Amino acid sequence: MPVTTTGQKRLQRPPRVTIGQLADALGLAKGTVSRALNDYPDISESTRLRVKRAAQRMGYRPLSHAQAIRTGRTRxxxxxxxxxxxxxxxxxxxxxxxxxxxxxxxxxxxxxxxxxxxxxxxxxxxxxxxxxxxxxxxxxxxxxxxxxxxxxxxxxxxxxxxxxxxxxxxxxxxxxxLGEEAMREAVLRLASFGHRRIAFVNGGNRYNYSVLREAGYRAGLREAGLAEAPELMRRDALTPQEGAAATRALLALPEPPTAIVFAVDMAALGAWPVAAELGLAIGRELSVIGYDGVPEGALARPSLTSFDVDxxxxxxxxxxxxxxxxxxxxxxxxxxxxxARLREGGSDGPPELTSSELARRLRALRQHVTRTDGRMT
Amino acid sequence: MPVTTTGQKRLQRPPRVTIGQLADALGLAKGTVSRALNDYPDISESTRLRVKRAAQRMGYRPLSHAQAIRTGRTRxxxxxxxxxxxxxxxxxxxxxxxxxxxxxxxxxxxxxxxxxxxxxxxxxxxxxxxxxxxxxxxxxxxxxxxxxxxxxxxxxxxxxxxxxxxxxxxxxxxxxxLGEEAMREAVLRLASFGHRRIAFVNGGNRYNYSVLREAGYRAGLREAGLAEAPELMRRDALTPQEGAAATRALLALPEPPTAIVFAVDMAALGAWPVAAELGLAIGRELSVIGYDGVPEGALARPSLTSFDVDxxxxxxxxxxxxxxxxxxxxxxxxxxxxxARLREGGSDGPPELTSSELARRLRALRQHVTRTDGRMT
DNA sequence: ACCGTTGCCGAAACCGGTTTCGGAAGTCAC
DNA sequence: GTGACTTCCGAAACCGGTTTCGGCAACGGT
Incomplete structure (x- = not known):
């Protein structure tokens, strides 16, 4: 008895049936039983069947760790x-x-x-x-x-x-x-709504998906005949906080986007508080499309248009x-x-404001008292 | 070779060092090495140390499934x-x-x-x-x-x-x-705010926590000197949808509650859309306290007062x-x-309306056009 | 000097499987 | 009727550990 384990309770598991017992019951060698169960070709069809039936009846199940010691496979x-x-x-x-x-x-x-x-x-x-x-x-x-x-x-x-x-x-x-396909589809959808300035907020830039999704965004712009604008592309937004920061930065541009494609839903949800703060109606004055299909997106008002991943x-x-x-x-x-499959929500649609109208609205707002929002619980 | 597994690739893992090799290197029997590593008392302190050092140096790690076959423990x-x-x-x-x-x-x-x-x-x-x-x-x-x-x-x-x-x-x-303690605390907190009609929406009634949390709610009422009202207690609300239904039912009462304690956060979140629909300000005209501390609660506006579970x-x-x-x-x-630890949000506070004032507001609302809300994406 | 302990380790059995090897019986051709 | 070839199974080794058992040497006591 090892010192450190004094007092261990004896496990009294239900009596497992081992391959040896099964072999005895059948009057066969245990090696034979093993080969029968594993479909070796040197076992006759009749005994194979007999063995398998008996195994079934007696409730024999091999211990995977006992097999592993010889086979090297733990399953x-x-x-x-x-x-x-x-x-x-x-x-x-x-x-x-x-x-x-x-x-x-x-x-x-x-x-x-x-x-x-x-x-x-x-x-x-x-x-x-x-x-x-x-x-x-x-x-x-x-x-x-x-x-x-x-x-x-x-x-x-x-x-x-x-x-x-x-x-x-x-x-x-x-x-x-294929996240790149989804991003492409998102841009084309927004372009077909009439958006001309479509921003892209990427996720973590060390993840592989981010290169692909950015490429998809670019492909979408190209197909829609829209020019790329470096100031419309941001990255490293994974949380609502980071998404909110990106949204704020984009809307502060001289020519703000009327639509934003987010590579990650959780970041996209950061647009909601910012829009509320600026008095913008998401889906009409600012369109948003995300990706992932998180349940929180369906709960948001309006609900987030996103791509469901199964x-x-x-x-x-x-x-x-x-x-x-x-x-x-x-x-x-x-x-x-x-x-990925598009799940249409209420967060995107035809732009009710052009980029310059939007810019004017936002400029006017900044003149007013900036609403301090203390509640960040 | 079994028929079904023809063509298996030979695994060529990095050469593991076995207990036998370790024993050879030390000039000891493998049984001795095993006992030394497992702190058997019949091994001298000096060899025990020697063995352990060598094991460390050679990077020996026992295979848990090899041990399991004898010990019966997989770890x-x-x-x-x-x-x-x-x-x-x-x-x-x-x-x-x-x-x-x-x-x-x-x-x-x-x-x-x-x-x-x-x-x-x-x-x-x-x-x-x-x-x-x-x-x-x-x-x-x-x-x-x-x-x-x-x-x-x-x-x-x-x-x-x-x-x-x-x-x-x-x-x-x-x-x-101790969910029951949390529920009790929630009721006492609401009572101290001045609430007199405090409802309780329980979770799945077959789960053990539901009996406990209900008992806690009752204990809270007793301590606050409030009477129990059967119509203020509902159950089986686990999702926002079910929580919304419960909220609606409670607010339709002749004497509606001014505060609702939910046993489950996800159900509590169902109060938000209902409040929006009825034009009630959560935290002022209707107080809500949940339990679980889900992240969605922090995202809601106002944020959900809840009990954090670590x-x-x-x-x-x-x-x-x-x-x-x-x-x-x-x-x-x-x-x-x-x-559980209370996380104060903005969803509860002193009631700005009494139960009868609330009832009057809601009755008046029902006279008006009921806003149809088609968007349930 | 003899005997009984005690400390320490080697040898071998063991756990529950898999895989190799060899041989007994049956089959076929001649 | 013999030899070669199959078919099919038993026996035993093996995997990497753990545990039991027994024995050698040193030690202590009388």
């Missing part, structure tokens, strides 16, 4: 979350997990979740899980342009799948939503792709993308 | 989430997981997460995890008054810890926030308690509770 997927990130992922975490685990358990796999307190510690946590072989492969959410996790797992030869794409995609498999499905597909990769399929052949 | 905690629940838990899932995993990994444990598509399947999913021994113990969130998960795990003799209390608490350990800490404590229980401590000795 579990790993997921490392970064706990200090407060962005769009979080509202969907439950659905994401649900997708991952449901698809995993369909195949008899499980999900091992861990968190890293900061980005710097992500690789360390990951490395520990790999060393202790807690998972056969990993799902990497929120991919960055240069992603240390990718570098690490690639170097270690551990299977992984990305939720999102990345700069150097060699040997990577992924599932992603996060549960993402989880399902990622689990599926990862399991296939672990089973030996080529990583680069396992790539899937999907389009 | 992993299990968590089964119910994926069809859209209640207050979800915004905090990330923090909850973060707390659980951080505390677990401090002790070298991991977290295995699974989801059940519905309440009915919860027990089945749990049973499967127990049978395959995917976890040494389980964390059960959202406890119900009669909880089938508790019955199952109790019968199987598997350690578990509750987030919340339950009807029959024999042999249970738990961590919980979900990350809950995760940490739960993991801690569960690990101790698995290590053999008595379950009933492992119980912790904590108070």
């Amino acid at each position: 579990s997927l790993g997921l490392v979350l970064q706990s200090d990130v407060h962005d769009g992922m979080r509202p969907f975490l439950a659905e994401f997990l649900s997708g991952l685990t449901q698809e995993a358990s369909r195949e008899g796999w499980t999900l091992t979740v861990s968190t890293a307190p900061s980005e710097a510690e992500l690789a360390g946590v990951l490395r520990r899980l790999v060393e202790e072989h807690k998972a056969d492969g990993f799902v990497l959410p929120r991919t960055m342009i240069e992603d240390p996790r990718v570098a690490l797992l690639r170097a270690l030869g551990v299977p992984f799948v990305l939720f999102g794409r990345t700069g150097d995609g060699r040997g990577c498999s992924w599932y992603d939503i 996060t549960k499905r993402a989880g399902e597909r990622l689990a599926h792709l990862l399991i296939r990769q672990i089973r030996g399929e080529e990583a680069e052949a396992l790539r899937e993308t999907e389009r | 992993s905690l299990g968590l089964v989430l119910q994926s069809d629940v859209h209640d207050g838990m979800r915004p905090f899932l990330a923090e909850f997981l973060s707390g659980l995993t951080q505390e677990a990994s401090r002790e070298g444990w991991t977290l295995t997460v699974s989801t059940a598509p519905s309440e009915a399947e919860l027990a089945g999913v749990l049973r499967r995890l127990v049978e395959e021994h995917k976890a040494d113990g389980f964390v059960l969130p959202r406890t119900m008054i009669e909880d089938p998960r508790v019955a199952l795990l109790r019968a199987l003799g598997v350690p578990f810890v509750l987030f919340g209390r339950t009807g029959d608490g024999r042999g249970c350990s738990w961590y919980d926030i 979900t990350k800490r809950a995760g940490e404590r739960l993991a801690h308690l569960l690990i101790r229980q698995i290590r053999g401590e008595e379950a009933e000795a492992l119980r912790e509770t904590e108070r």
Whole structure:
């Protein structure tokens, strides 16, 4: 008895049936039973059936960790979350997990979740899980342009799948939503409403999606025959506060935009308090389109026009792709993308003011008493 | 080679150092090394030190699943989430997981997460995890008054810890926030503002917290010297929609409440659209207090007065308690509770209207054109 | 000098599976 | 009827740890 564990209670779990007992009951060697259950070709069809039926009847289930010691496979997927990130992922975490685990358990796999307190510690946590072989492969959410996790797992030869794409995609498999298409569609929609000055507020600039979404915004402008204006592009807005700051800055321009496309819903929601403060009617005097489909967007008045992302499905597909990769399929052949679906809200529409009219309104407002808004609870 | 797995890639992980290699390097038997690392008393202090240093230097880490086959312990905690629940838990899932995993990994444990598509399947999913021994113990969130998960795990003799209390608490350990105290405090606060008719909108009535919070509301009324009124108590409001319906019903009473205490923030948020619709100023003409501290509450205008729950800490404590229980401590000795902390917002305050004045205002409004609000996107 | 402890470690069994190897029986061709 | 080839299964090794058991050496007491 180890000193540190004195007094441990004896676990008295329900008597599990082991492969040895199953073999005895059948009058077979346990190796034979194992091969029968794993569909080895050197077992006759009749005994295979007999074994499987008996296993079913006796309720035999192999212990995955007992198998792992020989096979090297735990039949579990790993997921490392970064706990200090407060962005769009979080509202969907439950659905994401649900997708991952449901698809995993369909195949008899499980999900091992861990968190890293900061980005710097992500690789360390990951490395520990790999060393202790807690998972056969990993799902990497929120991919960055240069992603240390990718570098690490690639170097270690551990299977992984990305939720999102990345700069150097060699040997990577992924599932992603085409955010660039959504941004393009958003610009074209606004242009068709008659908007001429359409701003873009990007998310975190180290994330891979930000390059793509910006490219989509640009493509949309080009197709709509609108010129790019550097002052209409801002970045690093992930929270309502940051979104509000970006909105304020854009509206302070000599030629303010009449519409703003946000790469991230949570930032887009920052436009509401600013509009209220300036007396602008969102959807008519200032159009806003977001991306993510967060539930808060539907609650806002007017509701936020956004692009729904089916996060549960993402989880399902990622689990599926990862399991296939672990089973030996080529990583680069396992790539899937999907389009986001526009969810029309009340936050965008034909502009009731031109940019210069808007500028005049805002200038007039600044002459007046600036309403101090003390309540920031 | 099994038929179904033909073509599997050979995993070529970095060469792990095994206990055998460590033993060879030290010129010791592997059993000796094992006992040294696990602090058996029959190993001399000097060799124990020598072994531990060498293990450190060579980067040896035991495979938990290799140990599990003999010890029966996986060193992993299990968590089964119910994926069809859209209640207050979800915004905090990330923090909850973060707390659980951080505390677990401090002790070298991991977290295995699974989801059940519905309440009915919860027990089945749990049973499967127990049978395959995917976890040494389980964390059960959202406890119900009669909880089938508790019955199952109790019968199987598997350690578990509750987030919340339950009807029959024999042999249970738990961590919980004293929601009843919060509700009591809410009522007393409103009473001290001068409110005389204080309503209560409860959450799901099968959850254990609902009995407690209702009891707290009643206790608050008693202490404030106010009479209970059955028509002022409603239940089963978990979403903004359900909260809105409850609010509407309460305000349609002959003697409407001037303040409403909600057991769940997400339901409380349903009061905002209703107030807007009826032209009532929340915080002055109708006071609202919630519970949970969801981020949406801080975003609402005026912001929702609520009780913050430190979900990350809950995760940490739960993991801690569960690990101790698995290590053999008595379950009933492992119980912790904590108070929720009031977060003052702008949604409550002294009533500017009495109940009868409020009733008159609302009656007058109903005479006018009822504003149709078609936009429910 | 002898015997009983005690401290410390090696050897081997063990956990519950998987995989390799070899051989017994059956089949087929000649 | 013999040899070669299959088919199918048993036996045993193996995976990486833990735990039991027994024995050697040193020590203490008389």
